Amino acid sequence: MSNFPVFDPASPQAEAIRDLFVQVLWISGGIFAIVAGLICIAIWKFRSNETLPTQDFGSHRKEIAWIVAPVIVVLWIAAISAKLVLTYNAVPQAHPPGQQDADLIVTGHQWWWQVDYAGTDIVSANEIHIPTGKRLRVKLSSADVIHSFWVARLARKMDAIPGRENFIWLQADKVGTYTGRCAEFCGTQHARMNFIVVAHEPEDYEKWLAGEKTVPPAPTDAKALAGRSTFLSLTCSQCHAIAGVSADRSIAPDLTHLASRRDLAAGVIPNTPENLRRWLKDPAAFKPGCKMPDFKLTEAQLDELVAYLETLK
Numbered sequence: 001m002s003n004f005p006v007f008d009p010a011s012p013q014a015e016a017i018r019d020l021f022v023q024v025l026w027i028s029g030g031i032f033a034i035v036a037g038l039i040c041i042a043i044w045k046f047r048s049n050e051t052l053p054t055q056d057f058g059s060h061r062k063e064i065a066w067i068v069a070p071v072i073v074v075l076w077i078a079a080i081s082a083k084l085v086l087t088y089n090a091v092p093q094a095h096p097p098g099q100q101d102a103d104l105i106v107t108g109h110q111w112w113w114q115v116d117y118a119g120t121d122i123v124s125a126n127e128i129h130i131p132t133g134k135r136l137r138v139k140l141s142s143a144d145v146i147h148s149f150w151v152a153r154l155a156r157k158m159d160a161i162p163g164r165e166n167f168i169w170l171q172a173d174k175v176g177t178y179t180g181r182c183a184e185f186c187g188t189q190h191a192r193m194n195f196i197v198v199a200h201e202p203e204d205y206e207k208w209l210a211g212e213k214t215v216p217p218a219p220t221d222a223k224a225l226a227g228r229s230t231f232l233s234l235t236c237s238q239c240h241a242i243a244g245v246s247a248d249r250s251i252a253p254d255l256t257h258l259a260s261r262r263d264l265a266a267g268v269i270p271n272t273p274e275n276l277r278r279w280l281k282d283p284a285a286f287k288p289g290c291k292m293p294d295f296k297l298t299e300a301q302l303d304e305l306v307a308y309l310e311t312l313k
């Protein structure tokens, strides 16, 4: 069922959502079968004009039956929905005093996701690393328009709204990489606003965290050094942060550990040196209308920038 992530849950929350969906599907399927079946019987039985159906009025028993049965069905669906909502929506909007607001702060941008790891300086883009088996509180917001954060195998959908904070739980039981998408139309590149959630064993997660905390050393290679100067002399540093090189700005993806990310430009292309070069040469070729300008870089500038950015492990 890997083509249908909704049917392949990997967290208790996603499992409960799947169970509700399947139950409601069976109930509505049953109702559909009964209604469609009765229509077919009627069409067949009364296909000639000569047989008229018996006119049947004033049967209290039948009337009560067809009022009570749907009410039971509706109440049952309401009850199982309420159970799910109460169990998995239990994310308090106001956090208890003395407790951390959230474990992760995710901000939607046109057309990428900014990920801040609360209580650390770690900022990343389009990639969320989590330890398995732990329920994490995610705070969602947006820098521009309304986006929607959705990792079908792990959690419910939640809107990311400018000027508002929404919360959800995120949890993965198994090690793996889970695809996430923006589920609210947010402009031309809405369909290319993907991200991944990478769930590690807790000890591997700690290793990953330690790696993210270290600032990549300054390049030694001449070409990469030239690339760093190009990065600083063009306006790249006005939008992008690189720890120790360019100050924190939340306009564009943080590039501190760019080279260790899986994809570029919110899941559009795999992160390889060739693709990085193609992206820098003409970002709009991959994402027309995206907020990264085309700098008309020369071949030499492209080589230097790629050499530099590839050192950002």
Ligand SMILES: [Cu+2]
Pocket: 108, 109, 111, 146, 147, 148, 182, 183, 184, 185, 186, 190, 193
């Ligand atoms: Cu979006």
